[in-house]
Amino acid sequence: MKPFFVTATGTDVGKTYVTAGIIRAARQANRPAGAIKPILSGYSQATAASSDAAILLDAMGKRVTLKSIAAIAPWRYFAPLSPDMAAAREGRSLHLPDVLTFCHAAIQSAPGLILVEGVGGAMVPLNATQTVRDWIFALNIPVLLVAGSYLGTISHSLATAAALSAQNIPIAAIVISESETSPVPLEETAAAIANFLPGIPTHLIPRHLNNISFANLAQFLEAF
Numbered sequence: 001m002k003p004f005f006v007t008a009t010g011t012d013v014g015k016t017y018v019t020a021g022i023i024r025a026a027r028q029a030n031r032p033a034g035a036i037k038p039i040l041s042g043y044s045q046a047t048a049a050s051s052d053a054a055i056l057l058d059a060m061g062k063r064v065t066l067k068s069i070a071a072i073a074p075w076r077y078f079a080p081l082s083p084d085m086a087a088a089r090e091g092r093s094l095h096l097p098d099v100l101t102f103c104h105a106a107i108q109s110a111p112g113l114i115l116v117e118g119v120g121g122a123m124v125p126l127n128a129t130q131t132v133r134d135w136i137f138a139l140n141i142p143v144l145l146v147a148g149s150y151l152g153t154i155s156h157s158l159a160t161a162a163a164l165s166a167q168n169i170p171i172a173a174i175v176i177s178e179s180e181t182s183p184v185p186l187e188e189t190a191a192a193i194a195n196f197l198p199g200i201p202t203h204l205i206p207r208h209l210n211n212i213s214f215a216n217l218a219q220f221l222e223a224f
Helices: 015-028 045-050 052-059 066-072 083-089 096-109 132-139 153-165 186-196 211-223
Strands: 002-008 033-036 113-117 143-147 171-177 202-205
Touching (some): 002 015, 002 153, 002 211, 015 033, 015 052, 015 113, 015 143, 015 202, 015 211, 033 096, 045 052, 045 066, 052 066, 096 113, 096 132, 113 211, 132 153, 143 153, 153 186, 171 211, 186 202, 202 211
Parallel strands (some): 002 113, 171 202
């Protein structure tokens, strides 16, 4: 097993896209790889086939069914909100020890690379007292920090890295997934971030023709 936690600078910056891309690249190189997405908000059975969990299952070469979605995403909420708010809408609450038990079981049974994809950004509340950062800290596994390339991503990346470092959470790499609107080339964004975080590797994922980029990232994780 080789576990990593995939978190981000915020929501909708490409966590699932990056996670699925890594899995596909690893499997194409005949290396076992899988993922779980324990907490999923904005979910409904009507759109289950296009959910984040379905995208991950497809990358793993698994059939997408309501049962297989539930197997990798046990905590599903209808409202597209932070888990604390989404759960409250349904009269439910999220208990981190239960999530940790599920994650530990998945990690222990994984034959190779296993990615735990978070929800939203690293400081998204899970309940009234805990955030995604607490979840990562409790798992005690290295992080892949996914960022976009939109205007503001440098500030968001540095702030998120600082929040993780404050808890002594190791960042294996920062993955810059090209946003639909990018004010500068990916390389310039990466260089600006590296000025402040020189010890953390940066991987660039263009929006198109990125098979080699994902292959290099998957190989990096295997050797980490």
